[in-house]
Amino acid sequence: ARITLRQLLDHAAEHGYGVPAFNINNMEQGLAIMEAARACDAPVIIQASRGARSYANDIMLAKMMEALTEMHPAIPLCIHQDHGNNEATCLSAIRHGFTSVMMDGSLMADAKTPASYDYNVAVTERVARMAHWVGASVEGELGVLGSLETGQGEAEDGHGAEGVLSHDQLLTDPDQAVDFVTATQVDALAIACGTSHGAYKFSRKPDGGILAMQVIEAIHEKLPNTHLVMHGSSSVPQELQDVINRYGGEMPQTFGVPVEEIERGIRYGVRKVNIDTDCRMAMAGQFRRVATEDPREFDPRKFLKPAMDALRDLCRDRFERFGTAGNA
Ligand code: G3H
Ligand code: 13P
Numbered sequence: 246a247r248i249t250l251r252q253l254l255d256h257a258a259e260h261g262y263g264v265p266a267f268n269i270n271n272m273e274q275g276l277a278i279m280e281a282a283r284a285c286d287a288p289v290i291i292q293a294s295r296g297a298r299s300y301a302n303d304i305m306l307a308k309m310m311e312a313l314t315e316m317h318p319a320i321p322l323c324i325h326q327d328h329g330n331n332e333a334t335c336l337s338a339i340r341h342g343f344t345s346v347m348m349d350g351s352l353m354a355d356a357k358t359p360a361s362y363d364y365n366v367a368v369t370e371r372v373a374r375m376a377h378w379v380g381a382s383v384e385g386e387l388g389v390l391g392s393l394e395t396g397q398g399e400a401e402d403g404h405g406a407e408g409v410l411s412h413d414q415l416l417t418d419p420d421q422a423v424d425f426v427t428a429t430q431v432d433a434l435a436i437a438c439g440t441s442h443g444a445y446k447f448s449r450k451p452d453g454g455i456l457a458m459q460v461i462e463a464i465h466e467k468l469p470n471t472h473l474v475m476h477g478s479s480s481v482p483q484e485l486q487d488v489i490n491r492y493g494g495e496m497p498q499t500f501g502v503p504v505e506e507i508e509r510g511i512r513y514g515v516r517k518v519n520i521d522t523d524c525r526m527a528m529a530g531q532f533r534r535v536a537t538e539d540p541r542e543f544d545p546r547k548f549l550k551p552a553m554d555a556l557r558d559l560c561r562d563r564f565e566r567f568g569t570a571g572n573a
């Protein structure tokens with residue numbers, strides 16, 4: 246059954262678990278995530294970016310979500326707009342059956358320029374008011390994702406703020422977070438703590454200097470009843486890098502957010518954990534393996550089935566480690 250983010254995260258808070266939010270663009274990802282959830286009895290957040298919506302088409306995505314709900318009636322499913330950039334994106338998502346939207350007002354509507362605090366409060370408050378009228382939930386973001394190692398924003402891969410950012414912008418301020426949640430009435434708050442989108446988050450296994458989990462503890466202390474969201478939370482597992490590189494990939498060595506750090510976040514109010522890169526790597530590794538091991542193969546299903554299996558196993562591992570399993 247379809248549920249809102251608010252309903253799901255209230256349950257998660259009451260029972261002390263976190264929920265991975267997996268991005269999807271196509272049928273295979275939807276099937277694999279739901280198969281994992283069914284296998285371990287976990288509630289699900291499936292999210293779609295603006296890019297996913299234009300890739301798959303809004304009608305196709307909406308019908309897919311409907312099909313997944315019908316196939317798995319016992320699994321609570323929250324359908325979430327990832328990184329909505331303005332009111333139009335958020336409201337059109339709701340119109341297509343999404344039960345939750347992120348209004349990312351940490352960036353201007355071009356999704357590249359860091360926004361002022363006043364702009365962020367104003368646009369997020371407007372979206373929250375409208376979404377709540379029709380029973381949808383809202384995630385806001387305070388602080389801009391980017392690397393504490395380099396200060397670099399993320400724009401070179403087409404995502405996030407351009408240029409070099411200050412520590413002030415890269416770490417959410419706990420007092421400002423209190424003001425923001427009060428002013429906007431968001432259901433969940435995405436924070437910045439040194440993570441960034443994509444595979445290249447850290448040049449070494451992160452410590453407190455470059456992955457500031459202590460910021461989350463400080464925010465949770467001031468906002469104990471607010472559901473916190475971690476973006477850029479792929480772990481970029483060494484095994485997935487190795488599979489890709491064993492079969493002709495050329496990914497330079499990189500480090501993601503260790504699952505233990507996410508588990509620690511979950512003890513301090515993190516309830517939604519955004520994961521896309523790990524899912525992409527799990528699938529792409531299998532595409533490469535099949536292409537390398539059987540160069541005569543050309544049936545897409547022979548590539549997609551092992552990719553779905555790898556994605557299913559990854560999702561199941563996160564459901565188990567975040568405590569989501571058993572809570573459907
Ligand atoms: O926020 C980033 C997510 O990984 C979605 O990426 O915009 O390429 O679909 P995308
Ligand atoms: P990753 O790139 O770490 O998977 O982050 C995904 C994300 O934050 C989507 O909003």
Ligand code: NA
Nearest residue numbers: 326327328347
């Ligand atoms: Na989101």
Ligand code: ZN
Nearest residue numbers: 442476477519
């Ligand atoms: Zn994100």
